[in-house]
Amino acid sequence: MTDHLTIVDHPLVQHKLTLMREAATSTAVFRQLLREISQLLAYEITRNLPMTTRPIETPMQAMDAPVLDGKKLALISILRAGNGLLDGVLELIPSARVGFVGLYRDEETLKPVQYYFKVPESLEDRLVIAVDPMLATGNSSAAAIDLLKKAGATNIRFLCLLAAPEGVARMKEAHPDVPIVTAALDERLNEKGYIVPGLGDAGDRMFGTK
Ligand code: URA
Numbered sequence: 001m002t003d004h005l006t007i008v009d010h011p012l013v014q015h016k017l018t019l020m021r022e023a024a025t026s027t028a029v030f031r032q033l034l035r036e037i038s039q040l041l042a043y044e045i046t047r048n049l050p051m052t053t054r055p056i057e058t059p060m061q062a063m064d065a066p067v068l069d070g071k072k073l074a075l076i077s078i079l080r081a082g083n084g085l086l087d088g089v090l091e092l093i094p095s096a097r098v099g100f101v102g103l104y105r106d107e108e109t110l111k112p113v114q115y116y117f118k119v120p121e122s123l124e125d126r127l128v129i130a131v132d133p134m135l136a137t138g139n140s141s142a143a144a145i146d147l148l149k150k151a152g153a154t155n156i157r158f159l160c161l162l163a164a165p166e167g168v169a170r171m172k173e174a175h176p177d178v179p180i181v182t183a184a185l186d187e188r189l190n191e192k193g194y195i196v197p198g199l200g201d202a203g204d205r206m207f208g209t210k
Helices: 011-021 027-045 082-092 139-150 165-174 202-207
Strands: 005-007 051-057 062-068 074-078 097-105 112-118 127-131 155-159 180-182
Touching: 011 027, 027 082, 027 127, 027 155, 027 180, 027 202, 074 082, 074 139, 082 097, 082 127, 082 202, 097 139, 112 139, 127 139, 139 155, 139 165
Parallel strands: 005 180, 074 097, 074 127, 127 155, 155 180
Antiparallel strands: 051 062, 097 112
16 A cells, blocks of 8 residues: 555445434444445455465366465454444454554543553564544544554554544654555544544444443
C-alpha cells in the first residue's frame, strides 16, 4: 500500500454505509451491516499482500498454486468499537492472530491512557491491521499505533469505517508510514469530537448502549 488514505467507494460499501448512518437503523441491523462492510474493507486492505506459490495436485494435474506468503497476519482491535470490525474481518481471514488495545481518555490531561494490551507474538514479522470504526480526533488511534510499534510492529495498516479530516491529519503527522483504508471521509468533527455527518457513537450503536 502506498497511498496514505484509501477511500473504498465501491457501491456496496457506500450503500451499506448509508443504511448504517441512518438513526432509525436498529442495533441488530447495524451490527450485521458492519460485519458485511468490514469484509469488503478487508478485501481492499489485503489487496496487495505478498504471495508465493505451493505445489498442489488438482484432480487433473500438478501445479504451482498461489498462496499467501509469510507469517499469519495480526488483527488488532482497538476496544471497544474495534470488535465490531474485527468479527467480519476474522471471517474473511480466519487464521489471523488477534490482539486488543484498550485506551481511555484521562479527563484531566485529555491524553489516552492504556488499560489493556494483549497482542500476538512476533509482531515484527507480521502485517498488522489495526481496526477501529471511527477515526475522529486520531489521538487514540495514534496512541494505539505507538503501542504497537513499541511492541515491535513495523508493517501496520489502519482500517476504519469513517474518518474525519482531523483524524487523518493527526495520523499522517504521527504515523506517515501507516496507510489508512476507510469507507468515507466525512466533513469534520463537532465540538464534542463526534464525526459529522457521521453515524453517532459506533460502540453504542453496535452494542445497544447509551
Ligand atoms: N467515536 C464514535 O463512535 N463516533 C464518533 O463520531 C467519533 C468517535
